[in-house]
Amino acid sequence: MGIARYWREIPQRYNLIGTKCGSCGRVYFPPKAICPVCRRKSIGKMEEYKLKGTGTVETYTIIYTPPPHFEGEEPYAIALIKMDEGCYLMGEIVDCDFEDIHIGMKVEACFRRIEEDGTRGAIQYGYKFKKAE
Amino acid sequence: MRDVAIIGSGVTKFGELWEKSLADLVAEAGISAIMDAGIDGTDIDAMYIGGMSAGRFVGQEHLGALAAEVSGLSELHIPSTRVEAACASGGLALHSGYLAVASGMYDTVIVGGAEKMTDVAGKEATNILASAADREWEAFFGATFPGLYALLARYHMHKYGTTPEQLAAVAVKNHHNGSMNPKAQYRREITIEDVLNSTMVADPLHLLDCSPITDGAASAVITSVEKAKEYTDDIIKIKASAQASDSISLAGRSRFDALPATIEAAKRAYKQAGIEPSDIDFAEVHDCFTIAEIMAIEDLGFFKKGEGGKAAEEGLTALDGEIPINTSGGLKSKGHPVGATGIAQIHELLLQLRGKADKRQIEKAEIGLAHNVGGSGGTAVIHILEAI
Amino acid sequence: MEKVGIVGYGAYVPRYRIKAEEIARVWGKNGKSISAGLGVYEKSVPSMDEDTATISVEAARRAIKFSGVDPTEIGAVYVGSESHPYAVKPTATIVGEAIGATPDMTAADYEFACKAGTAAIQTCMGLVKSDMIKYGMAIGADVSQAAPGDALEYAASAGGAAYIIGKDNIIAEINETVSYTTDTPDFWRREGEPYPGHGERFTGEPAYFKQVLSATKKLMDKMGTKPSDYDYVVFHQPNGKFPMRAAKRLGFSKEQVEEGLLCPIIGNTYSGSTMIGLSAVLDVAKPGDRILATSYGSGAGSDSFDITVTDKIEGYPRNNIRKMIENKVYVDYALYMKYRGEFK
Structure with missing residues (x-):
């Protein structure tokens, strides 16, 4: 991934900055330019909103065949997480035994290394999740 | 809107086709569909070809023109369009062709889909699919x-x-x-x-x-139900x-x-x-x-x-x-x-x-x-x- | 003179551990005698996706969460480490961004072997005292390197702690700080080299003990204090033995050292060492308790701090680091090497 592409998304990747519809109050992540529920009414009213980082595992998988940028890290857990604000997002679950991961598990965001562009390129950081403390 | 029929189709062998290139596959599927339909290339008004990522699998974009050329249709200068919706690219090519024929814009259209996936390593193929x-x-x-x-x-x-x-x-x-x-x-x-x-x-x-992960191509010929009767009695209608x-x-x-x-x-x-x-x-x-x-x-x-x-x-x-x-x-x-x-x-x-x-x-x-x-x-x- | 001190702190130690015995098994050594000799029984191991930046962020986020400090009021972020993920490109900007302190702040990375984090505390104290900034964030963190088979391997571990320095709502006042610095080449890592080299026994007397004892004595002289005036003392912990020996030579008791001595169960977290140890003490300290903390960085120098815990400590969420350390999972040497990214 190019440097600018990573840099652009630092607010989301580091701090879970999404948007909140000023019309209905729904929270979206990643940010949306328009609320799919309020549509026209939401235009110009989508406000920056920082997710708390806590949520619940909706479903999960353990990846044994990784993409190139995760090679060597397998097996690892990926979950679809329902954030407390109501939106879903996808992320890795770290520091948790696979047997302990279950649908309904409470998780919280943590800060980890996601990928690096070889040994000479940039390191990309972002959110992952761990069992809520 | 008029009724549309499929009058012929063809597929290549599916598999790890080490000897065949993307162009070989497109040509083979297209020719077998045309043979099956019993039409001539000059009967074709337009082409729609679905491909997910020839650009990344074999470094080749502009699939529409490539498909027209290898099918021997480039000198007829027919409109040839590549459509893409990931793994639904083939289905979407047919849908696009269907719209063109149903609207009356074109009479006979060849639709196809192709992917040459084994020219990259398995891991890279998985990455492209992602x-x-x-x-x-x-x-x-x-x-x-x-x-x-x-x-x-x-x-x-x-x-x-x-x-x-x-x-x-x-x-x-x-x-x-x-x-x-x-x-x-x-x-x-x-x-x-x-x-x-x-x-x-x-x-x-x-x-x-x-x-x-598979190499292969498929093709079908569609035309209006009316026109289909000129070619065959065995009419398959797109309902x-x-x-x-x-x-x-x-x-x-x-x-x-x-x-x-x-x-x-x-x-x-x-x-x-x-x-x-x-x-x-x-x-x-x-x-x-x-x-x-x-x-x-x-x-x-x-x-x-x-x-x-x-x-x-x-x-x-x-x-x-x-x-x-x-x-x-x-x-x-x-x-x-x-x-x-x-x-x-x-x-x-x-x-x-x-x-x-x-x-x-x-x-x-x-x-x-x-x-x-x-x-x-x-x-x-x-x-x-x-x-x- | 206006008071300056610790407004918030947070520490972080990765979840994985390897036992010294397991390392000894691989190299055909007697694990039990090595553990007894070093006073290190197990050490923390970072996960594959953890590095000095992620550990710093986790520690810093805890400090902010526990203290309730508004991150936009943090005017400086300094990260001390000898394992910054980049040779050129600051860890501190990553931390600043991840805690929401950017862009109105200054930032830099520090390196002074194991004492870069306490050097950052001193810098923040100066900036706060001079009213250049309201709060400063000083972090010491490392995912320390050790060549496979080297004696360092039994202790070199990962962890970090972050301190918010300010004047308001101080939970622990820093009464004084002094430093003692000389050019003593006891331990080093050359540019581009993956592992540090060291002077073996030379790292002891002329290096660690010389600086630690001198700085600590200098501080007590300046303050007119004696060891018994302190409830706790924290020294840099390259192993479990050195801080005990330093304490004994200065006249501190075993009990004064123990609360902040984590090396036996997490190893040497390098830049994190003194700072995590101090956090363990703050986790249990009562208002009025007096703490002496002396770091050590090879090369070489020591920063010594005289600290008094205030009433505000009672409202601070505590008992964190030892609880975190208890939540551990052991890995064998092969997994340890994998997590360390040693398989090329």
């Missing part, structure tokens, strides 16, 4: 394509009690069907144990729950051609026990055809993973939500079952050259509707449905064909 998913917000964080379906499988299992054995039953059935398909990539029977003992790819999906979209990311959705795009596209297709799911005699559904077939037969209305696993296990979708599913062997056994899959499904419907499916011919084949999915359900394309 671009059908949301790269920024899902793939970046480590989600793979099998991983996305594994998330859906886990959810289905949790909600409905679907079992790994039921998932495996889909693969077993499709390999059985594929064993009778000379074009299929894997023509060997497998057992439930084989599936359950195969390498875990993305828990709960094993290697044998996944469709393979419905429907498309629906959904968020590219799973996280952008609100339900995970179904592919909402399939449900929507099916609703539109049944309405267009004026029929009910129970009127469908057989179907080719998008079984890129076993869970995908289970969700598809529910989302298409063949079985109640949550009962797809049981249906597979009880043989209701076998060749001699209530509604035979994936008589060709499906993506699982026949292979899944992503861009070609949607058209290859149409080819199988044609064989069955014409009574030419040989050993895998089903008894009652009057109305067939083809269901083609892009990514993890960002696009769904459904066609209903009927022999008239």
Whole structure:
């Protein structure tokens, strides 16, 4: 991934900055330019909103065949997480035994290394999740 | 809008076709469709070709012009368009061609789909396939394509009690069907144990729950029903051609026990055809993973939500079952050259509707449905064909 | 003179551990005698996706969460480490961004072997005292390197701690700080080299003990204090033995050292060492308790701090670091090497 592409998304990747519809109050992540529920009414009213980082595992998988940028890290857990604000997002679950991961598990965001562009390129950081403390 | 018919189709052998290039495959499929239709190249008004990622698989974009050239049509300067909707690119090529003929813009159109996937290493192919998913917000964080379906499988299992054995039953059935398909990539029977003992790819999906990486191409010739009569008495009508979209990311959705795009596209297709799911005699559904077939037969209305696993296990979708599913062997056994899959499904419907499916011919084949999915359900394309 | 001190702190130690015995097994050594000799029984191991930046962020986020400090009021972020993920490109900007302190702040990375984090505390104290900034964030963190088979391997571990330095709502006042610095080449890592080299026994007397004892004595002289005036003392912990020996030579008791001595169970977290140890003490300290903390960085120098815990400590969420350390999972040497990215 190019440097600018990573840099652009630092607010989301580091701090879970999404948007909140000023019309209905729904929270979206990643940010949306328009609320799919309020549509026209939401235009110009989508406000920056920082997710708390806590949520619940909706479903999960353990990846044994990784993409190139995760090679060597397998097996690892990926979950679809329902954030407390109501939106879903996808992320890795770290520091948790696979047997302990279950649908309904409470998780919280943590800060980890996601990928690096070889040994000479940039390191990309972002959110992952761990069992809520 | 006028009625549209399919008058011919063709597929290449599916598999690891080391000797064949993307251009070879496109030409071979196109020529066999034209031969099957009994038309001449000069009869063709336009071409639509589906391909997911020739740009990344073989470094070749501009597939429309390439396809026209290798099919010997470039000097006719026909409009040739590449369409893309990840793994639903083939289905979308037919839908595009259908719209062009139905509108009266063109009379006879050749549609096709092709993917040459083995010119890159397996890992790279997997990475390219992941671009059908949301790269920024899902793939970046480590989600793979099998991983996305594994998330859906886990959810289905949790909600409905679907079992790994039921998932495996889909693969077993499709390999059985594929064993009778000379074009299929894997023509060997497998057992439930084989599936359950195969390498875990993305828990709960094993290697044998996944469709393979495949080279192949498929093509079909469509024209108005009126004009079709000039070429053949054996007319296969496109009763419905429907498309629906959904968020590219799973996280952008609100339900995970179904592919909402399939449900929507099916609703539109049944309405267009004026029929009910129970009127469908057989179907080719998008079984890129076993869970995908289970969700598809529910989302298409063949079985109640949550009962797809049981249906597979009880043989209701076998060749001699209530509604035979994936008589060709499906993506699982026949292979899944992503861009070609949607058209290859149409080819199988044609064989069955014409009574030419040989050993895998089903008894009652009057109305067939083809269901083609892009990514993890960002696009769904459904066609209903009927022999008239 | 206006008071300056610790407004918030947070520490972080990765979840994985390897036992010294397991390392000894691989190299054909007697694990039990090595553990007894070094006073190190197990050490923390970072996960594959953890590095000095992620550990710093986790520690810093805890400090902010526990203290309730508005991150936009943090005017400086300094990260001290000898294992910054980049040779050129600051860890501190990553931390600043991840805690929401950017862009109105200054930032830099520090390196002074194991004492870069306490050097950052001193810098923040100066900036706060001079009213250049309201709050400063000083972090010491490392995912320390050790060549496979080297004696360092039994202790070199990962962890970090972050301190918010300010004048308001101080939970622990820093009464004084002094430093003692000389050019003593006891331990080093050359540019581009993956592992540090060291002077073996030379790292002891002329290096660690010389600086630690001198700085600590200098501080007590300046403050007019004696060891018994302190409830707790924390020294840099390259192993479990050195801080005990330093304490004994200065006249501190075993009990004064123990609360902040984590090396036996997490190893040497390098830049994190003194700072995590101090956090363990703050986790249990009562208002009025007096703490002496002396770091050590090879090369060589020591920073010594005289600290008095205030009433405000009672409202601060505590008992964190030892609880975190208890939540551990052991890995064998092969997994340890994999997590360390040693398989090329």
